[in-house]
Amino acid sequence: MTEYALVVEGLTKSFGGKPAVREVSFKAAKGEITGFLGPNGAGKTTTLRMSLGVIGPDRGRAELFGRAPDAAGMDRVGFLPEERGVYRKMTAEAVIVFFARLKGVPAGEARRRARDYLERFGLADAAKKKIKELSKGMAQKVQIIAAIVHEPEFIILDEPFSGLDPVNQALLEQMIREQAEAGRTVLFSTHVMEHAERLCDRIILMARGQKVFDGTVNEALAQVPRQVLLAAPPGEPVEDVLSGFGELVNEGEDEDGAEINWRLTLNAGIESQAVLRACVEAGLKLTHFEPRRPHLHDAFVALVGEEGARELEASAEDN
């Protein structure tokens, strides 16, 4: 028995001579939530499609539950693709039953689960309504239910948060946590780092078709230099006291000119407490001292540079 639901090694794919994915390798450990992060066009969807055998790679291989993706393996997977929709003329319950049956759930059990999930997702009243009568958010929830109704061991969600309002995004986060707590493996792609930061045990960062990072969230955050934001009245010898701790940047005076804002990027191994201690010992009249907690976005910027960060921001605007 493999300990990984998915293993991909050296996956490479080009379309019309343009490389879409280059030498991507990673593993999704059973029972973990893995985030697959990167801007639009980073190669996330193509990698997921190759992982499931929907398209074949030019090079490399994917293993689903320890063997090449096949129909039996797919039945153990719940996949929510990025390009998704449901039959608008079918009722919410009929859609869920249809996809459950495609995954091998018997008709009676499929109906029972459909009603159960619709109730859990607050859609009990919409069971007999046609999809075209539902709001976009409700329809998206039906799609998510259709992807997990057969209670798969491995859930793959491609950009599951896109198109959802904040309330439904929180609901989806809750659902992902519940699935993981129930022992299921979850892999989801997103370009919104906050979701991954809150949910993931492990993240894979993609940029321009290549993997740029693979590790835990903490390991990713460790890639980012720590920063301290400070403010002090003009004339205080801030540079004299702190320049030895790292790169100190004057970010200008505040509106009334009563204080100057500083950003100190700490050298490796320096803790913010040491900076505070030095300030106190030097008698600096600080008006503001804020050790800044790094985020995955910062880690991404640190790993791929400013151009990658701009692509990420453009993706956020597109969605």
Added chain:
Amino acid sequence: MRAIYLIARREYLSYVATWGFWLGLLSVPVFATLGASIPGWIESSQPTRYFAVIDETGMGLEQVIRDRRVEARREAVRDQVETLTRFIGEEAERQAALDAFDANPNTSQAASDAFEAVGFPGLGENLDLEGRDAVMVGAPGADLNDLRPYISGDATIETSEGPRALYAAFAFRPSDTHPLEVVYLSENVTNRDLRNEIVRIVREHLRDQALLERGLTAAEVDTLLGLRLDVTSLLASPDADADTEVTTLDRAPFIVAIILGFILWLAIFSVANMLLTSMIEEKGGKIIEVLLSTARFHEILIGKLGGVAAMSLTLFAIWGVVGGVLTALGGAALSTVNPDLVGVLGVVFDPVLLGAALIFFIAGYLMYGAIFLAMGSLCDTLQDAQTLMSPVIWTLMLPLLFLFFSLEASDSTVVRIASWVPVWTPFVMMARLPADPPLWEVLGAGALMVFTTVLVLWAAAAVFRQGALRQADADTVRRWFKLGGKKG
């Protein structure tokens, strides 16, 4: 198999479990009846056309026209009597009916006599005895100018229907260069039926007069003009004595096969269009990729083809049952009137022709259905599809021409070659079948058609794979064929 079955089932129910399907099913006989009735309605709803004749020649043409029209009407009624008596019995009965008709100079009474003579006194009631589409009235003026207000509607004539305007007026005048000068005056410039009828009557009268003036008797003129050749069509056989006379029954299979060819064409075109529309809807609704997470490309393709095929077969089955019941009932009724007519129904429901039609439908449907599905997978909108459809539509239209050809010459080289073109085989070979083409041709063209169907399915699956995942679209195809001109 599970995915294929479920996708086919969903596709099938999406059509069959709708009111539209059943309304569509019912609308066929309704529209067929309407279509068949419309010419009659147009004819019967047309107002009576009153016309007047001014004869300035002194040849008594007004009376000639009146008499000849009565005579022509009597001939028309006699033809109707003859046609109806064909359904009643053999030659002896027909002759008895016609003799009874000829014995009575009053046309309407003669028709009743004719049917009474063969034991169907009520049958003549539906005959058009009067022919009231155009009625000649006395001219309300001495010359054409006097009649103008009556034609424009400023003045009216008294008729049995009340005051009416004149539809047209004829003036016959002497001419220096021709036997007569005819002036036709009407506000209707498109319908020339009445003008042609009256001119023909007068021309025939002048011809008869010319023959009489050359010394022929009236009986000789009648004999001369009534010359008829005795034509017998025989179905050739190696043994001269075994030749049999060609009857309507012999021609029926050719006509039935061509009609089946048209029905096949219509059915395949309609059903393939349904697949195209459904595919575009699914592509636009982003359902395909969701399906791909649960089923493979070939399962989706086969499932969709299977579902729509099942819907079509349901349609055919319903019509088959309805047709079968009507045939059984109609056959029983007809056999009491004329057992020979049951033979016509046997040709219409010939199991060999119907079996061939089913095979050709399946092959044609798979070929064109797969092509339309593949096209649909490349398009997000019907507008996208229209540019790709043109070559396929032209390919589909051409066999219609061959079907028309085959009606007159099912053994022509062009039709034979067309029946070998795999994408046309289902329609053209269908039309050729009653002519008993060589078995090797039927099997050869059939094998080529099956091979092409497999090839098309394989190619369609490959295109479908690209289109469904948005790795190719209509622009890709246009660029590939260098038709679009624009690089997208």
